[in-house]
Amino acid sequence: MALREITRVEVLRAIEEYDRLGRDVFLLAQGFGEARRFRLSYQGRLYDSKAIVGAAHGYLPGQSALVARDFSGGVATVVALLRRLGFTVIDAKATEGDGSAGHPEYTAFEAAIADLRMRATRQGPALHQPILLLWAIGRARRGDARLTPWSTTEREVGKLLSRHGARGERPRPDYPAAALHRAGLWEMRDHGGPAPSADGDRDLARWFDAQQPRTGLPLPVYETMRDSPPDRARSVGTLLRYFVGVDQPAVFAFLSEVGLGQEGGVPASSAGPVALEGAETAYADAVRTAARYEQLCRSVERGEVARHGRRVPRQTQELLRSAPAREAVLIRSADRCENPRCCGQPDDRTDNGDPILEVDHVQELALGGRDHPSQMIALCPNCHAVKTRGRTRETFRAELLSVAERLHYAMCHARGPEFST
Incomplete structure (x- = not known):
């Protein structure tokens, strides 16, 4: 059993199987009962979380699907895995009787980007992955296409890495794309065979050159980054933590270049030193802004x-x-x-x-x-x-x-x- 090897790809294939068979047949075929507490929420539908993970295990190379007795379906196993991969898990017990009827209690994407696995350098973590993600978030903010041809990604992100990679990053977007795809945070379409890991050098470059996939943020993440300024500001603030120690005017120049100059809590035009360690305050600012917006809307409605x-x-x-x-x-x-x-x-x-x-x-x-x-x-x-x-x-x-x-x-x-x- 290798639950830790399951990626977003295998979970999505299990979801497709669930949708194709229907809930009753899927649970019967996989040997599971209905979930009593934890349900996976995806594109407006709810799925039995443990059964999905059991089926996803069967999509790993050389592995078979797991049945209920093979593993635990609790917070520390199934829930932790799905949330790490960027999925929302609904806790029925947490929402029981409070009228919330399944509100997500966890921002999975933010949790995942707060714990990226990146190559360490003497100056800090390599910035390949944050730069690629911030570029994609900037595209979402503008409403640009979610998935882009690899030639476009390679050209644009390669230039960003050359200009703003402050820790010796090579201008190779294939590294972060492969790593984020493995973590379930980056979608790749229109390619043959499984996507490679971020290990290796020539083989990785050859795969991207030959396959030319279309890549970008997963659809739920893209829509959130496009439509929700508070969530977007929070995510930008989280990613800016990886830039601590980098020359701050250079960081703000990078944010302006990708169209996020007003995100992260600090305007790109700000002069003087501003501690990036405080980027997480963007969340509190976003909450206060939303509260003021709601207050004004209520004032409008009272006199309407x-x-x-x-x-x-x-x-x-x-x-x-x-x-x-x-x-x-x-x-x-x-x-x-x-x-x-x-x-x-x-x-x-x-x-x-x-x-x-x-x-x-x-x-x-x-x-x-x-x-x-x-x-x-x-x-x-x-x-x-x-x-x-x-x-x-x-x-x-x-x-x-x-x-x-x-x-x-x-x-x-x-x-x-x-x-x-």
Whole structure:
């Protein structure tokens, strides 16, 4: 038995088998009963965690599936394994009777990236893996494609390693890609045969050159990094801990290059020494931001009915708009245009130091739109002009409405289940 050898790949194959057979047939075939406490949550479905791990063992080379009597299904074995591989495990006992009905109690991805296995150098851990992950998180923040051709990854990440590898890192993205794939934190598609480990040199390079896989973050991780600013800030802060001791202006230059200059709790333009050891405070800041956002939304909702349709006396008659709603959207935007396909907003600021952003209603108030952050969006002048006057404005508005709703949902759920309303 070699549970420690199981990777995310084997677990996903077991999940596919479960989906293909159905729960009853799968459990019968594997010799398991229904899970009484721990369930694996994946893409909106729940799976019997111990049975999945038992079946996953059978997908290891030269191994057979395990039955229930072969191993324990508790916290220290099955749960620890699945969480280490980046999966969410629901504890039925922890949520029993509290109305949470299966809220994940653990941020698996953050836990995994806090314990990366990396080559040690005299200056600290080699930065191959954090650099690759931060590059991918930056892509997710912009809404770029999740999976990229290997030629693109090799070119872009190779340049980053050459410019920002502060501990003698070679410009070889194949090393971190293989290591993270083995840890279940990096997806590889469109290749033949099993992906290699990060050991070796020429064989590894030859495999990537020959196979040219498409690679990137796993889908649930990508969606979280794209849609949830608090989770993204927390993950960036976790990865920045590996950069302790690196010249800080160089770290901030790297973050700016990958599109994460405002993440990690410290603006890229900050001058003077700022201790990266404090990067974990990004989580607390994100929680406070989410709390303020929720408070403003509640203020909006309390006055929404009384305010709806009212007009203020001016030279022209305009519908009354909520100031708290506008402030909430600006908080949510983190000073950046919320259009995920934005080609670039001005870096300049107003006389008051505010970002050059327009907070707009996706659906016009005069046409029945709601004066609420869930239907409002922060846009740079270019994106605002496209939304208002562009030929593609109707399609663009539909996209922006989906973005606004998604970002609003992420902010309102950023503080965890204990704060959910």
